[in-house]
Amino acid sequence: MFTLDQIRCFVAVAEELHFGRAAERLRMTQPPLSRQIQKLERSLDVVLLHRDPRGVQLTAAGQAFLGEARSLMASTQRAPAIAKAIAAGQAGVVRIGFTAAAGFGLLGELLTTIEHHLPKVTLELSEMVTREQTHALDEGSLDLGLARLPFASDAYDSRLLLAEDLVLAVPAGHRLASTVRPVDVRSLSGVPLVMHSPLTARYFYDLIVGLVRLDHQNVVHTVGQITTMVSLVKAGRGVALVPESARGLRIEGVRYLQLDDSASGVVTLHAIWKRDNDNPALSRVVSLLS
Amino acid sequence: MFTLDQIRCFVAVAEELHFGRAAERLRMTQPPLSRQIQKLERSLDVVLLHRDPRGVQLTAAGQAFLGEARSLMASTQRAPAIAKAIAAGQAGVVRIGFTAAAGFGLLGELLTTIEHHLPKVTLELSEMVTREQTHALDEGSLDLGLARLPFASDAYDSRLLLAEDLVLAVPAGHRLASTVRPVDVRSLSGVPLVMHSPLTARYFYDLIVGLVRLDHQNVVHTVGQITTMVSLVKAGRGVALVPESARGLRIEGVRYLQLDDSASGVVTLHAIWKRDNDNPALSRVVSLLS
DNA sequence: CGTCATTACGGAATGCGTAATGATA
DNA sequence: TATCATTACGCATTCCGTAATGACG
Numbered sequence: 055m056f057t058l059d060q061i062r063c064f065v066a067v068a069e070e071l072h073f074g075r076a077a078e079r080l081r082m083t084q085p086p087l088s089r090q091i092q093k094l095e096r097s098l099d100v101v102l103l104h105r106d107p108r109g110v111q112l113t114a115a116g117q118a119f120l121g122e123a124r125s126l127m128a129s130t131q132r133a134p135a136i137a138k139a140i141a142a143g144q145a146g147v148v149r150i151g152f153t154a155a156a157g158f159g160l161l162g163e164l165l166t167t168i169e170h171h172l173p174k175v176t177l178e179l180s181e182m183v184t185r186e187q188t189h190a191l192d193e194g195s196l197d198l199g200l201a202r203l204p205f206a207s208d209a210y211d212s213r214l215l216l217a218e219d220l221v222l223a224v225p226a227g228h229r230l231a232s233t234v235r236p237v238d239v240r241s242l243s244g245v246p247l248v249m250h251s252p253l254t255a256r257y258f259y260d261l262i263v264g265l266v267r268l269d270h271q272n273v274v275h276t277v278g279q280i281t282t283m284v285s286l287v288k289a290g291r292g293v294a295l296v297p298e299s300a301r302g303l304r305i306e307g308v309r310y311l312q313l314d315d316s317a318s319g320v321v322t323l324h325a326i327w328k329r330d331n332d333n334p335a336l337s338r339v340v341s342l343l344s
Numbered sequence: 345m346f347t348l349d350q351i352r353c354f355v356a357v358a359e360e361l362h363f364g365r366a367a368e369r370l371r372m373t374q375p376p377l378s379r380q381i382q383k384l385e386r387s388l389d390v391v392l393l394h395r396d397p398r399g400v401q402l403t404a405a406g407q408a409f410l411g412e413a414r415s416l417m418a419s420t421q422r423a424p425a426i427a428k429a430i431a432a433g434q435a436g437v438v439r440i441g442f443t444a445a446a447g448f449g450l451l452g453e454l455l456t457t458i459e460h461h462l463p464k465v466t467l468e469l470s471e472m473v474t475r476e477q478t479h480a481l482d483e484g485s486l487d488l489g490l491a492r493l494p495f496a497s498d499a500y501d502s503r504l505l506l507a508e509d510l511v512l513a514v515p516a517g518h519r520l521a522s523t524v525r526p527v528d529v530r531s532l533s534g535v536p537l538v539m540h541s542p543l544t545a546r547y548f549y550d551l552i553v554g555l556v557r558l559d560h561q562n563v564v565h566t567v568g569q570i571t572t573m574v575s576l577v578k579a580g581r582g583v584a585l586v587p588e589s590a591r592g593l594r595i596e597g598v599r600y601l602q603l604d605d606s607a608s609g610v611v612t613l614h615a616i617w618k619r620d621n622d623n624p625a626l627s628r629v630v631s632l633l634s
Numbered sequence: 635c636g637t638c639a640t641t642a643c644g645g646a647a648t649g650c651g652t653a654a655t656g657a658t659a
Numbered sequence: 660t661a662t663c664a665t666t667a668c669g670c671a672t673t674c675c676g677t678a679a680t681g682a683c684g
Contacts, residue, residue, distance in 0.1 A: 100431045115431035122423035133412035141405035397658040
């Protein structure tokens with residue numbers, strides 16, 4: 055088998071068509087260069103060069119091999135650069151999971167920031183609820199989650215990205231729309247309430263149960279998609295407690311009313327990742343989280 | 345700079361994820377293998393593997409580098425095969441020039457034969473007259489010519505491919521079509537004759553002038569394309585002496601009459617090539633010429 | 635005789651294998 | 660203590676550079 059040194063030597067000779075000049079370019083003397091070429095030819099069992107006293111010419115095989123040799127040299131130079139970029143986290147893949155609500159505004163900003171600072175990092179995005187995210191993080195199929203509480207905190211590092219207010223979504227013309235703000239959460243008893251599903255949106259369910267004294271007669275459950283809930287509000291099926299970022303949905307015919315202080319900053323979104331994740335691109339991305 | 349041995353070692357370790365098994369596969373012991381990997385990492389300034397007591401894992405950079413390493417290995421194995429095939433003449437490029445008349449039948453057969461026996465040899469074809477072919481051979485822009493006499497013979501090797509009869513093309517219904525065959529060439533005096541141009545088809549011009557006693561009053565000159573000449577015959581402008589292979593044109597309304605022995609085998613076609621041409625594919629092609 | 639490419643030879647460096655050492659569960 | 664990976668060391672090989680030789684105009 056030939057060596058990369060032999061390839062480099064051959065390319066130099068093929069380009070200079072002169073052993074002396076090639077040796078000079080390679081910072082070596084002619085004899086070892088000559089030997090390297092001979093060795094290469096012997097290992098290939100092919101004559102690559104015609105030696106004439108006044109110079110050197112490529113054989114047809116040499117011409118063809120020169121093309122292969124050049125591409126070999128190019129790969130040889132590219133490979134370390136790729137590895138270094140990956141190791142430095144400037145290139146690579148980061149797999150991100152996010153809850154549906156995170157997609158309204160924050161995710162877009164995050165993606166813009168990452169693509170600006172780390173243009174060679176590819177992002178793979180999947181919408182999934184918090185429980186799915188922690189599971190995927192554990193089995194190594196996800197690098198970063200944008201998740202709700204609670205998550206077991208000892209295996210993960212996390213950063214608080216957002217602490218939003220809960221607001222009250224009401225249909226335009228609803229009697230509460232004209233009351234004085236902020237609305238007292240206790241005044242909601244008796245009003246039909248569109249609720250999250252306790253199964254798929256446990257976080258919101260628990261949060262709201264802790265805030266509002268529920269009158270179970272008046273609760274309408276949905277599958278937990280905030281978009282669906284706001285649509286039901288618009289249709290007059292009741293009112294709903296939703297994160298402030300739901301305003302970003304821009305659904306006509308729905309007003310969002312500020313609630314009292316007990317609903318302030320209670321909707322949190324965390325970035326979470328495994329502490330022992332060794333993806334260098336992940337730490338670059340994490341360092342961009344404000 | 346790293347070496348190909350280091351690349352091979354790394355690929356083995358990355359695939360086995362175990363130094364011991366990788367060393368076994370490479371027919372060597374663990375210590376040198378370990379050193380090769382260390383050296384590779386040091387030259388790249390990148391950690392490629394996580395060493396754990398129970399095994400080895402690839403880092404993100406290692407994963408990326410593995411892809412590059414594999415393609416490097418593939419090129420390394422492909423390159424000698426290409427060079428050898430070229431050197432053996434089983435692959436490569438042969439540039440062939442041919443006269444227009446050679447294209448009627450013989451060229452097609454020749455191409456079929458070459459493509460059957462040397463499927464990896466690429467053929468570049470150009471139509472050119474004999475003088476252009478010899479010039480192109482001299483300056484090295486052509487490997488093989490299919491040419492008419494005369495050509496300077498000492499710098500070239502040649503092989504006679506074809507010795508055709510001259511036949512007489514006449515329009516259907518012409519009075520000569522019903523005379524006894526073979527037609528005596530001397531009986532043509534006084535008959536309008538469609539002739540080759542002495543400038544661009546010198547070979548045919550000289551040949552026919554040597555056979556027929558020309559009556560200059562009755563000569564119609566063309567630019568030398570045999571197709572054009574036969575068309576003029578069909579249009580009733582006269583008769584023409586053309587090589588037998590002109591039958592291959594399959595032009596309706598024209599008959600081809602055998603001439604006497606003085607016209608037998610006088611149209612020759614030679615394959616010619618420079619004796620010092622070092623294109624290995626050329627000698628393969630030449631050896632296929634029957 | 636002048637220009638290149640190729641052998642001849644001595645010293646330095648590299649690489650393998652065996653044996654010993656480290657590190658970790 | 661059992662399992663890997665890594666250093667330690669001796670020996671063979673490889674490779675460079677200087678000097679001599681060969682081939683061709």
